[in-house]
Amino acid sequence: MLEIRNLHVTVDDKPILRGLDLEVRAGEVHAIMGPNGSGKSTLAHVLAGREGYVVTQGEIRYMGRDLLALAPEERAREGIFLAFQYPVEIPGVANIYLLKAALNAMRRHRGEAELDAVDFLALVKGKLKLMDMDESLLYRAVNEGFSGGEKKRNEILQMAVLEPRLAILDETDSGLDIDALKVVANGVNAMRSPERAMVLVTHYQRLLDYIRPDRVHVLALGRIALSGGPDLAQELERRGYGWVEAEAQKRHAASVGGPG
Amino acid sequence: MGKRPVQLDELISQEYRHGFYTPMDVDAVPRGLSEDVIRVISAKKQEPAFMLEWRLKAFRHWLTMTEPHWATVRHPAIDYQDIVYYSAPRGKADGPKSLAEVDPELLRTYEKLGVPLQERELLAGVAVDAVFDSVSVATTFKDKLASLGIVFCSFSEAVQSHPELVQQYLGSVVPYTDNFFAALNSAVFSDGSFCYIPPGVRCPMELSTYFRINARNTGQFERTLIIADRGAYVSYLEGCTAPMRDENQLHAAVVELIALEGAQIKYSTVQNWYPGDKEGKGGIYNFVTKRGDCREANSKISWTQVETGSAITWKYPSVILRGDNSVGEFHSVALTNHWQQADTGTKMIHLGRNTRSTILSKGISAGHGSNAYRGLVKVAKSAVGARNYTQCDSLLLGDRCAAHTFPYIEVKNPTARVEHEASTSRIGEDQLFYCQSRGISAEDAVSLIVSGFCKEVFKQLPMEFAVEAQKLLGVSLEGSIG
Numbered sequence: 024m025l026e027i028r029n030l031h032v033t034v035d036d037k038p039i040l041r042g043l044d045l046e047v048r049a050g051e052v053h054a055i056m057g058p059n060g061s062g063k064s065t066l067a068h069v070l071a072g073r074e075g076y077v078v079t080q081g082e083i084r085y086m087g088r089d090l091l092a093l094a095p096e097e098r099a100r101e102g103i104f105l106a107f108q109y110p111v112e113i114p115g116v117a118n119i120y121l122l123k124a125a126l127n128a129m130r131r132h133r134g135e136a137e138l139d140a141v142d143f144l145a146l147v148k149g150k151l152k153l154m155d156m157d158e159s160l161l162y163r164a165v166n167e168g169f170s171g172g173e174k175k176r177n178e179i180l181q182m183a184v185l186e187p188r189l190a191i192l193d194e195t196d197s198g199l200d201i202d203a204l205k206v207v208a209n210g211v212n213a214m215r216s217p218e219r220a221m222v223l224v225t226h227y228q229r230l231l232d233y234i235r236p237d238r239v240h241v242l243a244l245g246r247i248a249l250s251g252g253p254d255l256a257q258e259l260e261r262r263g264y265g266w267v268e269a270e271a272q273k274r275h276a277a278s279v280g281g282p283g
Numbered sequence: 284m285g286k287r288p289v290q291l292d293e294l295i296s297q298e299y300r301h302g303f304y305t306p307m308d309v310d311a312v313p314r315g316l317s318e319d320v321i322r323v324i325s326a327k328k329q330e331p332a333f334m335l336e337w338r339l340k341a342f343r344h345w346l347t348m349t350e351p352h353w354a355t356v357r358h359p360a361i362d363y364q365d366i367v368y369y370s371a372p373r374g375k376a377d378g379p380k381s382l383a384e385v386d387p388e389l390l391r392t393y394e395k396l397g398v399p400l401q402e403r404e405l406l407a408g409v410a411v412d413a414v415f416d417s418v419s420v421a422t423t424f425k426d427k428l429a430s431l432g433i434v435f436c437s438f439s440e441a442v443q444s445h446p447e448l449v450q451q452y453l454g455s456v457v458p459y460t461d462n463f464f465a466a467l468n469s470a471v472f473s474d475g476s477f478c479y480i481p482p483g484v485r486c487p488m489e490l491s492t493y494f495r496i497n498a499r500n501t502g503q504f505e506r507t508l509i510i511a512d513r514g515a516y517v518s519y520l521e522g523c524t525a526p527m528r529d530e531n532q533l534h535a536a537v538v539e540l541i542a543l544e545g546a547q548i549k550y551s552t553v554q555n556w557y558p559g560d561k562e563g564k565g566g567i568y569n570f571v572t573k574r575g576d577c578r579e580a581n582s583k584i585s586w587t588q589v590e591t592g593s594a595i596t597w598k599y600p601s602v603i604l605r606g607d608n609s610v611g612e613f614h615s616v617a618l619t620n621h622w623q624q625a626d627t628g629t630k631m632i633h634l635g636r637n638t639r640s641t642i643l644s645k646g647i648s649a650g651h652g653s654n655a656y657r658g659l660v661k662v663a664k665s666a667v668g669a670r671n672y673t674q675c676d677s678l679l680l681g682d683r684c685a686a687h688t689f690p691y692i693e694v695k696n697p698t699a700r701v702e703h704e705a706s707t708s709r710i711g712e713d714q715l716f717y718c719q720s721r722g723i724s725a726e727d728a729v730s731l732i733v734s735g736f737c738k739e740v741f742k743q744l745p746m747e748f749a750v751e752a753q754k755l756l757g758v759s760l761e762g763s764i765g
Binding site: 071072073074094095096098099100104105107110111112113114115116117120121124125128129132164181185 | 708711712713714716717718719720721722723724725727731732734735736737738739
């Protein structure tokens, strides 16, 4: 579903990703881990098409297409969803209004009829229950005055309504207490399916106790330094990121230092 | 990122859609202003002597005044002798009796603007008094209104048919000595709308006027006078668009509202005059004096305005709260894009006991636009128990626009309660990206965010007008609101 080859990305002329390769197939859940500043969030934003992230080399193919040629809204309509680490507030715009505009934009794109208010509300109410959210949140302005936990749940609610093919969750666990984390994890797990892929960007192994990934990757120096199964996350929890970084440094020095 | 980075500039720089010019013969007086010109205007309109006298007094007073320069707007000097002060579509001096008599060219113009008169007449239940340049060309529903004793007609007509009402109320809220532009208007105003609602009558429909400036170099000097007698109610809608042109045009209208005991007047405006091009060339100068007088107890006057047009807007719809327990409201959305400048706000003058006023102002600045809120809340010694609540919010798009807030508060009575809240926010790239990452296009996202910002004001507009207001906002900021 997603193939990233030799991806180089700069932000403000500073290289962040330096030759990242990643392949994610339908039905898989991948965890991207790594220390702060390793480029995890950059990867998430590049996939969603955020401005200011300049791809200088490499390619990203999504469903066989050149992802980088698509505008952010086109990517979303093609089924890419980014759950934000810091969800954005939009004063005056009701949460439900944004959700409906988003869902109908996607339905139009797929050539489907827009949902009317009644059907839409029925759909959303079902998803609210899944996320253990109060209906009143629908009528409040998008993320305005939401607690940290409410914001994160709201992201997953949007994901549940929009039903993406590829969901990217950027530090969705940060700032959540254990109960909220469980609710969010339940919501995510309920959406696992053979047709859907997920990329979890996270600093801590904690989230992976609740959402078990198929693959775990460690980012260091702008590329995947280490990949493994779910056990790798536990090893990282025990040993920290230092040793992965040190090995990556060594490899980097060797490759820069010439043959041998 | 991506091949089509989002540029706010692109979104907000859409060209004015109502820019076209209808070639018509005009019957105009020569350029410039003098007592002779005023006599010609008055004679053309076959006015009674008191009108001519009033105009001449206004003109003589205007000569003693100088153009005000305290507003935060900049424009080249206006040559008042280079303006044509009266023009009317040729052969229509008497005004048509029905739509069939209206110049088809004119009707097509309205069509292009999306103001199909017939449709409105039949479907919307709106009585339209359309002003094209200076003479009213179509008035509808007059019979139905007349059966209730409501007078709704062009100002010229009112001068002929109800001179006593005109003489009693004209200039009683905005005297010709009030300010430079009001004095000019009083001297030369060519036409406008007049409305009188008799005691205890609730006007059964929204009254509406469409203004349009068309003849080249013709300043527009409209005069509107609305009187709601005891216990009466009226909702009045004003909307306007103008064709594209190069030269700046002066527009100095005066609107006077009078609410007697227990009466209510709701005055809504959607204003979309030509704002000038991307470089700031052309566009209308809109220097308007709008004031309501809650003359007797328990009366109420509400102003709601959506201002998206004009190169320069200078406008402060105000309420004098004279009667005890009277209520004044001001709800405003003002949008400035490209090089547009707006200095707008309101004055709430509390004189009576227990008078209340609410001010809700939403300013949106984009491009190089400059938007100033200027408001005065004045509580006189006599205004025991007066209350005011003011909220001013500014929204910025991009980083070259400006928002200013100038709230003036003068309180002379210790029992008064006056509250003021203000905020400034920016449509950030992060808000746009957030919406886009949910599949919503950037232009729809801008509309979504802006309409969210304006929601409280749009709620005050009559339904059909709210839709139009959203459309205008959409045009001014590109795209439509979903």
